[in-house]
Amino acid sequence: MQRVFVLFPVALGAYEYLTDLPVQVGQFVSAPFGKKKALGVVWPQKSTEDYPEEKLKKIISVLPEPPLPEQTIHFVNWVAGYTLAPLGAVLKMALNAEMGKVSKKPLVFMPPNPDHTQIDFSPAQLKAVKAMQALKNFKVALLDGVTGSGKTEVYFEEMAHVLAQKKQVLVLLPEIILTTAWLKRFESRFGVTPALWHSALTPKQRRDTWEAVRNGSAQVLVGARSALFLPFLNLGLIVVDEEHDPSFKQEEGVLYQARDMAIVRAKLADCPIVLASATPSLETYTHAREGRYLHLKLPERYLGAQLPETRIVDMRKKEKGPVLFISKELKEALSDRLSRHEQSLLFLNRRGYAPLMLCRACGNRLQCPYCSAWLVEHKGSHNLQCHHCGYTMPTPKECPQCHEKDSLVACGPGVERIAEEVATLFPEARIAQITSDTLTHPQDFLALMQQIEQGDLDILIGTQVLAKGHHFPNLTLVGVIDADMGLAGGDLRAGERTFQLLQQVMGRAGRESKKGLALLQSYNPENLIINALSQNDRTAFLTEEMTTRKLLNMPPYGRLASIIVSGRNQLATWQTIQMLAKKAPLQKGIELLGPVVAPISKLRGKFRYRLLVKAPKEARLQNYLHFWLDGIKIPASVDMRIDIDPYSFF
Ligand SMILES: [Zn+2]
Numbered sequence: 001m002q003r004v005f006v007l008f009p010v011a012l013g014a015y016e017y018l019t020d021l022p023v024q025v026g027q028f029v030s031a032p033f034g035k036k037k038a039l040g041v042v043w044p045q046k047s048t049e050d051y052p053e054e055k056l057k058k059i060i061s062v063l064p065e066p067p068l069p070e071q072t073i074h075f076v077n078w079v080a081g082y083t084l085a086p087l088g089a090v091l092k093m094a095l096n097a098e099m100g101k102v103s104k105k106p107l108v109f110m111p112p113n114p115d116h117t118q119i120d121f122s123p124a125q126l127k128a129v130k131a132m133q134a135l136k137n138f139k140v141a142l143l144d145g146v147t148g149s150g151k152t153e154v155y156f157e158e159m160a161h162v163l164a165q166k167k168q169v170l171v172l173l174p175e176i177i178l179t180t181a182w183l184k185r186f187e188s189r190f191g192v193t194p195a196l197w198h199s200a201l202t203p204k205q206r207r208d209t210w211e212a213v214r215n216g217s218a219q220v221l222v223g224a225r226s227a228l229f230l231p232f233l234n235l236g237l238i239v240v241d242e243e244h245d246p247s248f249k250q251e252e253g254v255l256y257q258a259r260d261m262a263i264v265r266a267k268l269a270d271c272p273i274v275l276a277s278a279t280p281s282l283e284t285y286t287h288a289r290e291g292r293y294l295h296l297k298l299p300e301r302y303l304g305a306q307l308p309e310t311r312i313v314d315m316r317k318k319e320k321g322p323v324l325f326i327s328k329e330l331k332e333a334l335s336d337r338l339s340r341h342e343q344s345l346l347f348l349n350r351r352g353y354a355p356l357m358l359c360r361a362c363g364n365r366l367q368c369p370y371c372s373a374w375l376v377e378h379k380g381s382h383n384l385q386c387h388h389c390g391y392t393m394p395t396p397k398e399c400p401q402c403h404e405k406d407s408l409v410a411c412g413p414g415v416e417r418i419a420e421e422v423a424t425l426f427p428e429a430r431i432a433q434i435t436s437d438t439l440t441h442p443q444d445f446l447a448l449m450q451q452i453e454q455g456d457l458d459i460l461i462g463t464q465v466l467a468k469g470h471h472f473p474n475l476t477l478v479g480v481i482d483a484d485m486g487l488a489g490g491d492l493r494a495g496e497r498t499f500q501l502l503q504q505v506m507g508r509a510g511r512e513s514k515k516g517l518a519l520l521q522s523y524n525p526e527n528l529i530i531n532a533l534s535q536n537d538r539t540a541f542l543t544e545e546m547t548t549r550k551l552l553n554m555p556p557y558g559r560l561a562s563i564i565v566s567g568r569n570q571l572a573t574w575q576t577i578q579m580l581a582k583k584a585p586l587q588k589g590i591e592l593l594g595p596v597v598a599p600i601s602k603l604r605g606k607f608r609y610r611l612l613v614k615a616p617k618e619a620r621l622q623n624y625l626h627f628w629l630d631g632i633k634i635p636a637s638v639d640m641r642i643d644i645d646p647y648s649f650f
């Protein structure tokens with residue numbers, strides 16, 4: 001009889017078992033777990049022999065499947081150690097839900113053909129291609145180029161190079177629903193579609209794709225952040241496109257930043273990793289500038305397309321008239337485009353009609369019953385919605401507080417309200433609203449793209465789903481309704497995110513021979529970020545932001561971890577965070593900020609507080625947190641989460 005550890009895909013650690021079966025690390029086994037039996041993985045963990053043998057349960061059977069690859073096991077261990085998440089919770093991300101079942105007719109993934117098409121590269125592209133092909137082992141490369149500079153073609157070429165060596169490629173993209181355009185380009189370059197990994201796959205598709213990655217028959221896998229945990233057999237390259245995108249940070253379950261973990265994964269595979277962006281994150285940019293990453297620049301727009309001319313519209317100079325949210329200058333630009341049969345895009349990162357409903361009679365503001373947040377009016381679906389918890393209620397005819405009839409007024413604009421205003425200004429224009437409310441399926445997106453390309457639409461009004469790299473040749477005007485939105489609040493990355501998002505949106509204008517125009521409506525035209533945007537001066541913004549972060553020892557010059565407690569009992573929750581703060585050990589260089597109330601102090605019925613731990617870059621933050629928090633008892637009604645490298649706190 002030997003003692004082995006088995007890890008189950010649940011939020012716990014590994015448990016010790018006895019077996020006389022021949023087992024090896026990584027093998028799938030069935031073992032008693034609580035009152036049931038469950039599927040687990042034999043885990044490399046040394047026995048301390050201190051648990052009495054007669055109390056150990058026996059493994060029931062060993063599954064015939066090949067073991068989980070060693071690199072995947074190392075990766076699971078690494079991510080759990082870094083994020084302080086339970087080992088089994090990380091393992092769960094590396095398995096498919098139907099382990100042990102096999103398909104009678106599995107999906108077949110056709111091998112991509114590296115020589116399917118040949119491309120004429122610009123000198124800058126060629127230089128980047130050559131520099132990448134020279135990489136043999138682990139190295140991070142930042143592929144840094146403005147929208148339309150041809151980054152995708154460059155990393156496709158590196159993918160072809162790696163495929164020719166019979167190795168696998170993983171491509172991480174921010175939002176899979178937006179990848180239809182990307183997939184078309186892939187198909188025309190490689191002649192086939194790649195294997196996909198995203199939340200909309202059926203259990204069978206997941207199972208077959210998982211197996212195809214494990215046995216190497218899926219050579220290129222394209223997916224959202226969780227694709228990182230697939231059991232690659234022979235990984236030769238990772239590409240993280242739009243590396244700055246906030247959706248790479250997982251904010252539920254295991255809290256991790258997929259871009260950062262992708263770098264760890266590439267290191268384990270000893271292969272290169274390409275981070276591509278037109279607006280790199282400050283972290284990545286700093287590493288590249290200081291020489292730790294290879295910095296590959298694509299300065300020009302491919303085929304000589306020009307960057308749009310950009311102007312700030314000072315919204316403090318109020319204009320008279322019924323028009324509320326669209327300035328005279330933007331209105332004229334829109335009218336000009338309509339007469340020339342060119343397309344325009346109006347950007348406002350807020351779904352719905354109005355962000356706040358206010359009673360004219362008593363001043364009551366309609367709030368979510370479960371969150372400390374306003375209810376957003378959605379005229380399209382005739383209801384009020386909480387954008388934080390999903391609560392909806394029919395739009396009331398009277399104020400719920402004072403019962404005055406027709407007293408509720410909508411305050412501020414959302415996309416629906418802008419669309420209404422545009423329809424009043426230009427009754428003949430063909431308008432489309434584009435938000436996550438209107439695009440629920442990849443098919444919707446494809447249909448919309450076609451409508452835009454065929455010129456069936458004049459004015460697009462939408463949220464950030466429109467910001468990503470789509471190519472609209474006839475779109476020559478971008479109007480940002482509220483450039484200041486997103487700058488408010490104390491979030492560390494608020495400025496960075498606003499800059500990245502708006503620069504991407506503005507890049508939608510004038511991508512081919514026609515010169516574009518971008519108008520930024522602002523009540524704060526002196527703001528540094530608004531100015532840097534208007535002058536297309538990324539360096540000015542990055543330099544300023546880096547200086548500030550350095551001064552404050554904030555990431556990437558220092559490290560952060562946040563401890564969030566939440567619970568339905570406000571007092572117990574508050575007392576818990578205060579108790580935690582009191583027990584924090586003193587350590588040179590480590591600072592405790594807070595506790596503070598969360599900006600949305602109540603979310604889904606739970607009160608929330610945060611402690612922020614700030615540490616020098618070289619500090620062993622995880623060790624410190626273990627030393628502090630291990631063994632502390634938290635009331636059962638209170639939930640505690642640790643977020644290493646937190647991104648947003650709302
Ligand atoms: Zn009222």
Ligand SMILES: [Zn+2]
Nearest residue numbers: 368371386389
């Ligand atoms: Zn809510």
